Amino acid sequence: MVVLEALADHSRVADIAKSTALPKPTVHRILQTLVRHGFARTDGRGEYVGGPRILSLAGRFLQRLDIAEQVRPILRDLQERTGWTVHLALLSGDEAVYVAKLEGAQPYTLASRVGMSLRLHCTSIGKAVLAAMSDDDVRALLARAGMPARTDHTITDVDALVAELADVRTRGFAEDHEENEAGVRAVGAAVFDHTGEVFGAVSAAALVYQDDPVGDRGDQVVHAAADVSRALGAR
Numbered sequence: 001m002v003v004l005e006a007l008a009d010h011s012r013v014a015d016i017a018k019s020t021a022l023p024k025p026t027v028h029r030i031l032q033t034l035v036r037h038g039f040a041r042t043d044g045r046g047e048y049v050g051g052p053r054i055l056s057l058a059g060r061f062l063q064r065l066d067i068a069e070q071v072r073p074i075l076r077d078l079q080e081r082t083g084w085t086v087h088l089a090l091l092s093g094d095e096a097v098y099v100a101k102l103e104g105a106q107p108y109t110l111a112s113r114v115g116m117s118l119r120l121h122c123t124s125i126g127k128a129v130l131a132a133m134s135d136d137d138v139r140a141l142l143a144r145a146g147m148p149a150r151t152d153h154t155i156t157d158v159d160a161l162v163a164e165l166a167d168v169r170t171r172g173f174a175e176d177h178e179e180n181e182a183g184v185r186a187v188g189a190a191v192f193d194h195t196g197e198v199f200g201a202v203s204a205a206a207l208v209y210q211d212d213p214v215g216d217r218g219d220q221v222v223h224a225a226a227d228v229s230r231a232l233g234a235r
Helices: 002-006 013-020 024-036 052-070 072-082 124-131 135-145 158-171 217-231
Strands: 040-042 048-050 085-092 095-102 174-177 184-192 198-207
Touching: 002 013, 002 024, 013 024, 024 040, 024 048, 052 072, 052 085, 052 095, 072 085, 072 095, 072 198, 072 217, 085 124, 095 124, 095 198, 124 158, 124 174, 124 184, 124 198, 135 158, 174 198, 184 217, 198 217
Parallel strands: none
Antiparallel strands: 040 048, 085 095, 085 198, 174 184, 184 198
């Protein structure tokens, strides 16, 4: 990491070694690793510069941060309407990552946090995302990612989950009944980008011990997700 940071100001092995207080052979070995993974480039004459992966990674982080701020009024409105904790998560490989969280009106804090990754098979956000995919794509993704049991309520059979996703498509939102975390329930709806591809999802979550049924919160989450999609350029 210190070599990567030094690469922003220096291009030669000797200068990077001096800046980081690392031996030149160590710096050279690290730079070669960075080159192999696209985080650095070399001109073949002993000088190095940042590689395309740095720009790609920075762009993805900036995109997430910008999106979270852009749609925060929509999320705030959903939080005020439902009283539950509201999340926005974006698809990242075979998982989703929380990029925004607005605490609910209740006197407790859920364990979720911005930057935390979450499984798709056992969360309302994940199931909303999966429901926007074809069954073949769902099966392929779950074959790669697996379906570990997070609680006693987690669906770990792919056929059972595919059957539930059909219901999600019909009603427009997914539900998590203590499948990811004991004592927590949630409803989620998918978010789409300007190309029409599923991009992530919005959810509202609360503890189950409260005498506070889901009611029309599913529909409210669906409307909020549609507003977020429109903000991202979706039709």
